[in-house]
Amino acid sequence: MAQKVLLTGGSGFLATHVLKELLQHGHEVVTTVRSDDKGRFLLNMFEGQPLTYTIVKDISAEGAFDEAVKSDPPFDAVIHTASPYHFDVKDNKRDMLDPAVNGTTGILKAITKGAKSVKHVVITSSFAAIVNPSTPPKVYNEETWSDMTWEKALAATEGGIVYRASKAFAEKAAWDFVETHKPTFALTVLNPPLIYGPVIHQIASLAGLNTSNKRILNMMHGNPVSPGTPIFVDVRDLALAHVRSIEVPEAANQRFFFTAGIGTDKQMGDVIRKNFPDIAKNLRDDLSDTIPPYKFDNSKSIKILGVKYRSLEATIVDTVKSLQQLGA
Numbered sequence: 001m002a003q004k005v006l007l008t009g010g011s012g013f014l015a016t017h018v019l020k021e022l023l024q025h026g027h028e029v030v031t032t033v034r035s036d037d038k039g040r041f042l043l044n045m046f047e048g049q050p051l052t053y054t055i056v057k058d059i060s061a062e063g064a065f066d067e068a069v070k071s072d073p074p075f076d077a078v079i080h081t082a083s084p085y086h087f088d089v090k091d092n093k094r095d096m097l098d099p100a101v102n103g104t105t106g107i108l109k110a111i112t113k114g115a116k117s118v119k120h121v122v123i124t125s126s127f128a129a130i131v132n133p134s135t136p137p138k139v140y141n142e143e144t145w146s147d148m149t150w151e152k153a154l155a156a157t158e159g160g161i162v163y164r165a166s167k168a169f170a171e172k173a174a175w176d177f178v179e180t181h182k183p184t185f186a187l188t189v190l191n192p193p194l195i196y197g198p199v200i201h202q203i204a205s206l207a208g209l210n211t212s213n214k215r216i217l218n219m220m221h222g223n224p225v226s227p228g229t230p231i232f233v234d235v236r237d238l239a240l241a242h243v244r245s246i247e248v249p250e251a252a253n254q255r256f257f258f259t260a261g262i263g264t265d266k267q268m269g270d271v272i273r274k275n276f277p278d279i280a281k282n283l284r285d286d287l288s289d290t291i292p293p294y295k296f297d298n299s300k301s302i303k304i305l306g307v308k309y310r311s312l313e314a315t316i317v318d319t320v321k322s323l324q325q326l327g328a
């Protein structure tokens, strides 16, 4: 049945795919963006479809979502994807931890206060909230939690560590909120690792490409690639999972480790070498091929959300084609 959905951060790499999928499934969407320019881009892209936007400039601010959650007719579901994902962090708390954590608790508070019609909230978390380097399990699944501490997060000098902490604390805050406030909505959390795939969101230039796809761009150009977890998912599969999460009753109150499986940098490079001979000469010979000593279990996402994961080859080929269309 068609639902009215509030989607946060509609201008992002993932969120624009979620928006596309929501509209394809017949849902009506209001999305939050930070500027009219970003909102107009989306209205133009999805012209004639049941889409409007509302401005939320900074998700860290107290009460940021208080007005956005109000709508007539009211919302049935909320999908919260907005959160900073970059490594340019000057102040760990202000630039990364606050928007992630306050953004998450802020939207849950706003719904509880002003949007009692909402039956389902979906939050984009991350493998960063699962990965536990100090005591890794033999098999990673939804039971595993990050071992990050607030002290480590505040003291970290690497943007990647602060980002991972922001995702872990934001997800913990969401489950704590549900535990404490016992809201009337159900919560679903999706935990993807590195997301790759075609770019359909607005970018001013390739320099402004989203953080995960920048790894593929760097590979194509022979630049050093930032360290990354050797598991992946296609943005289109994850977008569909966000939509299924509000449609499938069994997804309520579940956490989903959402990965297609292993994809080392070397394996991605091999896909590029095989499918794009013109770029092959640019590929570095020091791409990491480290396969971790633990396994990954994505069976719950397949069983409940019914998603068929795209292969590494399909994902990387379509990512490269999309980046080439953007001038890479």
Ligand code: NAP
Binding pocket: 008, 009, 010, 011, 012, 013, 014, 015, 033, 034, 038, 056, 057, 058, 059, 060, 081, 082, 083, 084, 085, 099, 124, 125, 126, 127, 167, 192, 193, 194, 195, 196, 210, 211, 212
């Ligand atoms: P993205 O393209 O950078 O999207 C992030 C979105 O959040 C953008 O819409 C951005 O708005 C918005 N945002 C960030 N800080 C904000 C703030 N302070 N106030 C208001 N809006 C803010 O990144 P993405 O890869 O699509 O990430 C989407 C979600 O997936 C995030 O929650 C991220 O943590 C999660 N995730 C991503 C990956 C990955 O590999 N890409 C992996 C795991 C989880 P602007 O467009 O205006 O900047």
